[in-house]
Amino acid sequence: MSSTTSSPRLVTVAACQLGPVHHADSRQDVLKRMLLLLEQAAQQGAKLAVFPELAFTTFFPRYLLDEADLDQYFDVEDPSKSGIEQSPNVKPLFDRASALGIDVYVGYAERSIQKDGTHIDYNSSVYYSANAKKIVGKYRKVHLPGTVEPRTEPGAVQQLEKRYFRPGDLGFPAFRAPGLVEGALKSSGQYTAAQSAGKGDPIIGMLICNDRRWAEAWRVYGLQGMEILCCGYNTTAFPTTASGHQLDLTPEAAEEMVMLHHKLSCQGNSYMNACFSINVAKTGAEDGNPLVGGTIIVHPLGHIIKEAQTKDDELVLATIDLADCHRPKSTVFAFEKQRRPEHYHPILDQTGVIEPDLL
Amino acid sequence: MSSTTSSPRLVTVAACQLGPVHHADSRQDVLKRMLLLLEQAAQQGAKLAVFPELAFTTFFPRYLLDEADLDQYFDVEDPSKSGIEQSPNVKPLFDRASALGIDVYVGYAERSIQKDGTHIDYNSSVYYSANAKKIVGKYRKVHLPGTVEPRTEPGAVQQLEKRYFRPGDLGFPAFRAPGLVEGALKSSGQYTAAQSAGKGDPIIGMLICNDRRWAEAWRVYGLQGMEILCCGYNTTAFPTTASGHQLDLTPEAAEEMVMLHHKLSCQGNSYMNACFSINVAKTGAEDGNPLVGGTIIVHPLGHIIKEAQTKDDELVLATIDLADCHRPKSTVFAFEKQRRPEHYHPILDQTGVIEPDLL
Numbered sequence: 001m002s003s004t005t006s007s008p009r010l011v012t013v014a015a016c017q018l019g020p021v022h023h024a025d026s027r028q029d030v031l032k033r034m035l036l037l038l039e040q041a042a043q044q045g046a047k048l049a050v051f052p053e054l055a056f057t058t059f060f061p062r063y064l065l066d067e068a069d070l071d072q073y074f075d076v077e078d079p080s081k082s083g084i085e086q087s088p089n090v091k092p093l094f095d096r097a098s099a100l101g102i103d104v105y106v107g108y109a110e111r112s113i114q115k116d117g118t119h120i121d122y123n124s125s126v127y128y129s130a131n132a133k134k135i136v137g138k139y140r141k142v143h144l145p146g147t148v149e150p151r152t153e154p155g156a157v158q159q160l161e162k163r164y165f166r167p168g169d170l171g172f173p174a175f176r177a178p179g180l181v182e183g184a185l186k187s188s189g190q191y192t193a194a195q196s197a198g199k200g201d202p203i204i205g206m207l208i209c210n211d212r213r214w215a216e217a218w219r220v221y222g223l224q225g226m227e228i229l230c231c232g233y234n235t236t237a238f239p240t241t242a243s244g245h246q247l248d249l250t251p252e253a254a255e256e257m258v259m260l261h262h263k264l265s266c267q268g269n270s271y272m273n274a275c276f277s278i279n280v281a282k283t284g285a286e287d288g289n290p291l292v293g294g295t296i297i298v299h300p301l302g303h304i305i306k307e308a309q310t311k312d313d314e315l316v317l318a319t320i321d322l323a324d325c326h327r328p329k330s331t332v333f334a335f336e337k338q339r340r341p342e343h344y345h346p347i348l349d350q351t352g353v354i355e356p357d358l359l
Numbered sequence: 360m361s362s363t364t365s366s367p368r369l370v371t372v373a374a375c376q377l378g379p380v381h382h383a384d385s386r387q388d389v390l391k392r393m394l395l396l397l398e399q400a401a402q403q404g405a406k407l408a409v410f411p412e413l414a415f416t417t418f419f420p421r422y423l424l425d426e427a428d429l430d431q432y433f434d435v436e437d438p439s440k441s442g443i444e445q446s447p448n449v450k451p452l453f454d455r456a457s458a459l460g461i462d463v464y465v466g467y468a469e470r471s472i473q474k475d476g477t478h479i480d481y482n483s484s485v486y487y488s489a490n491a492k493k494i495v496g497k498y499r500k501v502h503l504p505g506t507v508e509p510r511t512e513p514g515a516v517q518q519l520e521k522r523y524f525r526p527g528d529l530g531f532p533a534f535r536a537p538g539l540v541e542g543a544l545k546s547s548g549q550y551t552a553a554q555s556a557g558k559g560d561p562i563i564g565m566l567i568c569n570d571r572r573w574a575e576a577w578r579v580y581g582l583q584g585m586e587i588l589c590c591g592y593n594t595t596a597f598p599t600t601a602s603g604h605q606l607d608l609t610p611e612a613a614e615e616m617v618m619l620h621h622k623l624s625c626q627g628n629s630y631m632n633a634c635f636s637i638n639v640a641k642t643g644a645e646d647g648n649p650l651v652g653g654t655i656i657v658h659p660l661g662h663i664i665k666e667a668q669t670k671d672d673e674l675v676l677a678t679i680d681l682a683d684c685h686r687p688k689s690t691v692f693a694f695e696k697q698r699r700p701e702h703y704h705p706i707l708d709q710t711g712v713i714e715p716d717l718l
Contacts (some may be wrong), residue, residue: 142699145691160361171702174715203714215574215631216703223705225714257660261630264661267628271620272574301616302623329712331601332504332572334374336711340501343530344575346582348707352695353688355584356533356561 009181009200009322013048013228013278014041017295020284021058021314022100027089030056033313034106035096039349040315042069042100047130048179049097051154052232052282053107053141054061054123055261056089059234059282060102060109061160062289064150070164074111074121084108084126085135092227103177105126105230105278107208109165110140122166123204125232131179139206140168143214147244156244157236172217174224181322202227202322207277209233212265212279215272222273227322229270235262237290251290263304271302274328276320282313368540368559368681372407372587372637373400376654378671380417386448389415392587392672393465394455399674401459406489406539408456411591411641412466412568414480415448418593418641419468419649420519423509429523433470433480443467443485444494448582453487462536463487464589464637466567468524470557480482483563484591490538496523498565499527501571506603515603516595531576533558533583536682540681561586561681564634568592571624571638574631575706582694586684588629588636594621596649610649617651622663630661635679643670659684 016037021030035131041049053242054060084090090108123144134186144167146159180202205221205228211233212218221324222228238246238254247254264280269291270277276299283293283295295308295319306318332338346354360584373394380389393410398409413419419432434446444453449467456463469483482503486496503526505518522706539561564580564587571577571590580588597605597613622639629636635658644651654667656677691697705713 087398140700143697145697167699176715176717200715210691213631214698215628216698216706219574220703220705221711223712225712240690241686257662260661264523264623264627264630268631269574270622271623272572272627285640302619303616327600329600332569334711337574338502339502339573339710340526341707342711343501343527344579344707348700348703349577350582351698351700352693353582353584356535358535358560 007323009202010319011047011181011202011322012045012317012319013297014044014046014050015278015280015295015308015316016041016049016051017053017280017293017308017316018055018282018315019310021282021285022287023058025058029058031089031092034093035095037315038096038100038104039311042102044315044317045319046102046317047103048103048177048228048278049279050106050230050232050278051106051284052280053234054109055232055282057109058286059289059291061146061157061164064158064160074109076111076113076119080113080354083135084110085128097128098130098133099307101130103130103180105206105232107232107271122168123161123208125208125230127175127177127180127204127206127230129180136177136284137173137175137204137206138170139173139208140170141165141211142168142172142217143211145210151244153243153245155171156312157240158244159236171255172205172220174203174205174221174226177204180277193328200322205229207231208234212269215260215269218269218273222275223352225329226273226275227325229273229275231266231277232280232282235292235298236291243323247305259294262292262294263296263348266296266298267302269306270300272333273335274300274325274333276300276322276325281308300328365655368561369678370406370540370561370681371404371676371678372651372656373403373405373409374637374639374654374656374665374667374675375408375410376639376652376669376673376675377411377414377641378665378669379645380641381418381646381705384417386415388575390448393452394478395668396672396674397452397455397459397463399489400676401461403674403676404678405461405676407462407464407536407587407637408463409589409591409639410463411639412593413468414466414482414591414641416468416494417645418648418650420505420523421427421517423517425676433468435472435478436453437472439472441494442494443469444487451572456487457489457492460489462489464541464565464591466591470629472645481527482520483527484534484567484589486534486563486565486589488537495536496532496565498567499529500524500567500570501527501531501576504569510602512602515557516599516605517603518595524661529578533562533564533580533585536563536618559681564588566590568594571628572620574628577628577632580661581634584688585632586681586703588632588634590625590636591639591641594651596651614651618653621651621653622655625655626661626663627659629657629659631660631692633692635659635681636694640667642667659687
């Protein structure tokens, strides 16, 4: 926390849930839908708009695609030339956000051009600050689900993120959102450190989809004092076996289970890190492939403040008080008094399971 | 997991919830209540009985006590002489468990005699195996809540665990429960490693109360393949501020919040580690001091299998299938494929929060 007092630090945030994006939908059409949500969010006083994972296209890792097919889904970032903010598919979103004075979290497929001309692909998100008029946070998804090789069992459901993306290499870097709290300095080109401290700029963390099930990811952000976690997702509405088959459950029971896991992850980890979280779905049936909804804004005390009612484009707004992080961060989750890292070493020392000896 | 297949590994487990233990209640009376629950559990086919934290006495850390007052709450363990299993206050429980063929987890206040004759006190639990006829697991609470010095604000609620206990020094050691799974070898003095492997002896972890809110603790056990987590607790039915005052909530709203935090912790961490958990309350008003109930047995997929209905002595039984851990441990939570420890280093490198730089 920036503040040691509990004086209010109010900000209105908007989870911008997207309904299905079909294969045939043009990027222009999707961008139009996103701009409409952004306008509505700003009109209702929001200062932060959070969009889903891979927001601009259908969730393509469900398909086995060749290189040529894949290109259309990616935004190219060439550090020697330009970043995502210059992509013609994305720039209008940030331009409008800047004009409206609203920050944006958005997920996209990043094609990162290397010095030797080759590229590495990531499942990424950026945080655009309307006050700073630039991207102030970037994240590359660390916990990629699925497989590298397509599952070959007849009827198997594909999830090929491990094929199309490399695991993120940036870790979990929290950052401050300049001027996000209401009453902060607006539209200044000279936003200084002193102003940032004085205004209590919130500390933000970003995750993407499957990351939200990993307590380590939340904790690394929690250890940076995170007050707001932004997380977009595309989550299949049924659980599968290791070979990619749907479990023998009714669609309703399967979706109920997936929603429980989503909520336990978001609510449990928000509580255990005393932070707000804004968890935003791309949802509905994309060309017949069902994604769950469940866009939720969660309080640092773990309860859901606001939840989406549809599986379509929908704005979920809440005015949150960042001062609500203060009590849990200074009592039950005062890390400096309560944590015992001397007993946590297996978390770093090993990746997989090492079972205890037999009797 | 011991088994790589999904053939059933059934075991009936009993959460032995205790109602209030008042200051004036004798240890004999409490033991009698515990023995009654143990008998009932065994009669109904249970092979494991889980009792609360500090089960044998009232939750004394709510009082400021001098050394002489404190003595009565502790069980003395002198490694050169005898352990808790020889304490006259505890031995009848293990003797009966042995005769009934039922394992026991129980929490107690441990006074550990050192070589130089001084003592160190811990908030501990042990796991007694009826098949091995001995204690096969021991845990000392790592995450002690509360304060060392009494809170001095008028009307403050005391929680003096940090005063009376030292943080646990054993880490989070998982262990196997010999013969716990139904069909396993019973009552043999010659329980061998080969038998243990062949019978799929379950891997057990133990936590105590506040530990259950710490994802690191669960994960260290998860990294040992834990299939059942046992956790006893005494949880005050209202949240307090840093100065120990109750929040300005109705008693009903306060208890609802405490229960949400309890369930998010147990369900969220069971799900994220693909293990069963047996979470057992001492509950009701101890001399007017309210403790929450909420004894729950949780499935590795995160849902509650069975929940207590009262705030008194109550048996909560379930027959669980340890094979249910297999699918999540080999898919979404296949740690060796999914975890990325190279990005988790702050979890060990720092205890408290280090905020990101100002802009």
